[in-house]
Amino acid sequence: MSLVERFQTQDERALARAISLVERGGEEGQRLLRSLRTSGGHARIIGITGSPGSGKSTLTDQLIGVAREQGRRVAVIAVDPTSPYSGGAILGDRIRMMRWHKDPDVYIRSMATRGHLGGLASGTLQVLALLDAYGFDYIFIETVGVGQSEVDIVRVADTTLLVLTPGQGDGVQAFKAGIMEIADVFAINKYDLPGGPRLKREIQAALELSHPEGDDWWPIIQETIAAKGEYSKELFAALTKHYAYLEETGKLESKRLERIRFEISSLLTEQVRLALEAKEDDFIEAVLQGEISPLEAARQLLS
Numbered sequence: 001m002s003l004v005e006r007f008q009t010q011d012e013r014a015l016a017r018a019i020s021l022v023e024r025g026g027e028e029g030q031r032l033l034r035s036l037r038t039s040g041g042h043a044r045i046i047g048i049t050g051s052p053g054s055g056k057s058t059l060t061d062q063l064i065g066v067a068r069e070q071g072r073r074v075a076v077i078a079v080d081p082t083s084p085y086s087g088g089a090i091l092g093d094r095i096r097m098m099r100w101h102k103d104p105d106v107y108i109r110s111m112a113t114r115g116h117l118g119g120l121a122s123g124t125l126q127v128l129a130l131l132d133a134y135g136f137d138y139i140f141i142e143t144v145g146v147g148q149s150e151v152d153i154v155r156v157a158d159t160t161l162l163v164l165t166p167g168q169g170d171g172v173q174a175f176k177a178g179i180m181e182i183a184d185v186f187a188i189n190k191y192d193l194p195g196g197p198r199l200k201r202e203i204q205a206a207l208e209l210s211h212p213e214g215d216d217w218w219p220i221i222q223e224t225i226a227a228k229g230e231y232s233k234e235l236f237a238a239l240t241k242h243y244a245y246l247e248e249t250g251k252l253e254s255k256r257l258e259r260i261r262f263e264i265s266s267l268l269t270e271q272v273r274l275a276l277e278a279k280e281d282d283f284i285e286a287v288l289q290g291e292i293s294p295l296e297a298a299r300q301l302l303s
């Protein structure tokens, strides 16, 4: 049986092989992505973002639990920006979701984002496409809410879940940083700590100010205590409600198109960066010598 056939019969080893082929970036991986694009592909893609330590991994673990109770198959991509400090974070994610290790219907993968300032690397998107084609019902993508990643996640996910916690001025910060708009659903996690109701009111007030006119989705604000497994069902229901909204309004299709658009543009950025790295010195020298302008250099690189 070919790799594609084994993949389509949902052979776990074929999935692992496919992922490593795609990550290697060679022609074989690309051929695979091409032939798989039209198969499967019904996953609900949920982006989970928020500050480090807000409880994203603990919440994800809970959401996996609810999805499994419903007999759904789940994949998780935990994205972590590579930094000297984040080595432990990925390990933490693994530990928080460890109980699913033996469940063949749960697939968890940690990925670093080399030098992308927390943005989603193109490799991540290709792995996402594979997981979708493989036939998972839910794909959760956990990204640390710093820099580019929360902007990127909106373009990739069907539903974006923003995790905030009380007592750290999170509401005000989110408002200032302009990330209120990215959330389809808010989780106020650590609701066992003081300040939960206040944060909820702050978010509500901020939404009233910032909610775009003509947007008929009003974000759901759900309190959670992930560490105790409380309100996970309610949170899952909120995510389901948003998905139903996307389906009813036909917005799901535009999400799909946006995802492909984003995938192409991030691959393009990466290709340009690689091309530039290879020839950088020559071009810089040529610009310096007045032989070509920077725009001409850019055009030459592109062609």
Ligand SMILES: Nc1nc2c(ncn2[C@@H]2O[C@H](COP(=O)(O)OP(=O)(O)O)[C@@H](O)[C@H]2O)c(=O)[nH]1
Residues within 6 Å of the ligand: 050, 051, 052, 053, 054, 055, 056, 057, 058, 059, 092, 093, 096, 189, 190, 191, 192, 193, 224, 225, 226, 227, 228
């Ligand atoms: N008090 C409290 N602590 C929590 C809650 N949820 C998660 N935590 C703790 O917060 C810490 C960070 O959680 P983690 O899921 O790794 O956060 P992440 O960095 O956003 O993925 C861990 O020690 C969790 O046990 C909660 O609802 N209440």
Ligand SMILES: [Mg+2]
Residues within 6 Å of the ligand: 056, 057, 058, 089, 092, 093, 142
């Ligand atoms: Mg985490």
